[in-house]
Amino acid sequence: MQTERTTIAGWANYPTLSNATVFKPENRAEVIQLIQQNDALTLRGNGKAYGDAALGQTVLSSLGLNKIRHFDQENGIVDCEAGVLLADLLPMITAAGWFFAVTPGIRWISIGGAIASDVHGKNHPTEGCFSHHLIDFELALADGTIVTCSQEQNAALFWQTCGGMGWTGMILSARIQLRRIASTRMQQRTVRLAKATMQDFVQTFEENRSTSYAAAWVDFSRPTLRGAVHFAEHDTQPHLDNISNDVSWKVPFFAPNGLLNSLSIGAYNEYYFRKNPTASQVVGFDQYFYPLDAIANWNRLYGARGFIQYHFCIPQQNAVVALDAAAALIKKHGETPFLTVLKRHGAPHPRAVNSFPFEGYSLALDFPRTRGMAALIAELDALLWPLGGKVYLSKDAISDPRMARINPASFGDAKFTSLQRQRLVVP
Numbered sequence: 001m002q003t004e005r006t007t008i009a010g011w012a013n014y015p016t017l018s019n020a021t022v023f024k025p026e027n028r029a030e031v032i033q034l035i036q037q038n039d040a041l042t043l044r045g046n047g048k049a050y051g052d053a054a055l056g057q058t059v060l061s062s063l064g065l066n067k068i069r070h071f072d073q074e075n076g077i078v079d080c081e082a083g084v085l086l087a088d089l090l091p092m093i094t095a096a097g098w099f100f101a102v103t104p105g106i107r108w109i110s111i112g113g114a115i116a117s118d119v120h121g122k123n124h125p126t127e128g129c130f131s132h133h134l135i136d137f138e139l140a141l142a143d144g145t146i147v148t149c150s151q152e153q154n155a156a157l158f159w160q161t162c163g164g165m166g167w168t169g170m171i172l173s174a175r176i177q178l179r180r181i182a183s184t185r186m187q188q189r190t191v192r193l194a195k196a197t198m199q200d201f202v203q204t205f206e207e208n209r210s211t212s213y214a215a216a217w218v219d220f221s222r223p224t225l226r227g228a229v230h231f232a233e234h235d236t237q238p239h240l241d242n243i244s245n246d247v248s249w250k251v252p253f254f255a256p257n258g259l260l261n262s263l264s265i266g267a268y269n270e271y272y273f274r275k276n277p278t279a280s281q282v283v284g285f286d287q288y289f290y291p292l293d294a295i296a297n298w299n300r301l302y303g304a305r306g307f308i309q310y311h312f313c314i315p316q317q318n319a320v321v322a323l324d325a326a327a328a329l330i331k332k333h334g335e336t337p338f339l340t341v342l343k344r345h346g347a348p349h350p351r352a353v354n355s356f357p358f359e360g361y362s363l364a365l366d367f368p369r370t371r372g373m374a375a376l377i378a379e380l381d382a383l384l385w386p387l388g389g390k391v392y393l394s395k396d397a398i399s400d401p402r403m404a405r406i407n408p409a410s411f412g413d414a415k416f417t418s419l420q421r422q423r424l425v426v427p
């Protein structure tokens, strides 16, 4: 088993934790031994949560559990260990005419991480979260016993683990139901909005409720908002491309702090706005689902100081008021988010108590970590809390603990912990 003493961080490179001990077991016997020998462990997949979710002094990495145990091509069921990445599965399943029913906007995450965050995609209103398509998973508990959880078997533990941020135990393996596809191409329709308000964005989503996939980019770098909403459906013309995990560009080292500022972000946004007129086109999976994966280590563009992703969900009835007020607050603080994504969400599964999305809208905003960032986040939290807002723990590092709307104490045994779990415990 590999063991390393190192500095760890999430994708946003803030916070960082030095001198962490990272164990990388290669089989379940080693996992159980580590669980029994340690009083406190932090579970970690591929480290793509933005903030402090997978940070802790003693880390149990699942990346050594990387076997694809079985792929049932007839029925589209994958059985794999928890350290397998979506990227490991993607070429194999698409070649056989299958795809993930729910995928986040990144392929470099582990199956364990996908379950612990109960990730969602651009089709949340129709397909829900990752948990909706999980047949079952095996979970190693704090005393070292292994249980199988599904919606029928150990159902309470199943639902507490989905979105439970690794606090119930270590997911060892899972069986996932895939969706049939005829093609690895998407019919994409873009609606570009110039001089828009948040009401315009929401109305555009509402007018296209029957479309399977939808997500919007919002440009905050100008006095008036503008942006583009991308809608899509799976193409039905048979055509399966070879999907590869190659990257076009790599950011080799951290850029100077401050490279991404209102000027550079404004210039990029101008380019992106021009590149996305109102139009329809056929695009590949890489372009529609994973555009950011084309550039490896793009997080380094923010510099070693890192960045903050503020990702909040707001109930349908307060969506426009909250989004308008958040946009005004961001302007008042003079901060400019770089990447922004607005999505519509549907009603959650009634038992998915720890999953992030609920019926309404979510907005994800990537801010360079400037000196004023903590004050802005505190004001955004204060604004959104009474309107029913909630932040996504997979992105969070600094929000007011109540914004998570989750109680770590309800998870009982605290053997599986993290800087995040400790931060959320309100004395």
Ligand SMILES: Cc1cc2nc3c(=O)[nH]c(=O)nc-3n(C[C@H](O)[C@H](O)[C@H](O)COP(=O)(O)OP(=O)(O)OC[C@H]3O[C@@H](n4cnc5c(N)ncnc54)[C@H](O)[C@@H]3O)c2cc1C
Binding pocket: 011, 042, 043, 044, 045, 046, 047, 048, 049, 050, 053, 054, 062, 082, 083, 103, 104, 105, 106, 108, 109, 110, 111, 112, 113, 114, 116, 117, 118, 119, 120, 121, 164, 165, 166, 167, 169, 170, 171, 172, 292, 394, 395, 418
């Ligand atoms: C560019 C980018 C785009 C993203 N887009 C989306 C999106 O569209 N939708 C979305 O929902 N999310 C999105 N995310 C967030 C990402 O999908 C989640 O944070 C995911 O959990 C990361 O998986 P990971 O393997 O890197 O896990 P880590 O970051 O290592 O860990 C995440 C959490 O899972 C727990 N965990 C990891 N492995 C296990 C295990 N084996 N057993 C139990 N708990 C475990 C950890 O303790 C931690 O709480 C995005 C992230 C990035 C960087």
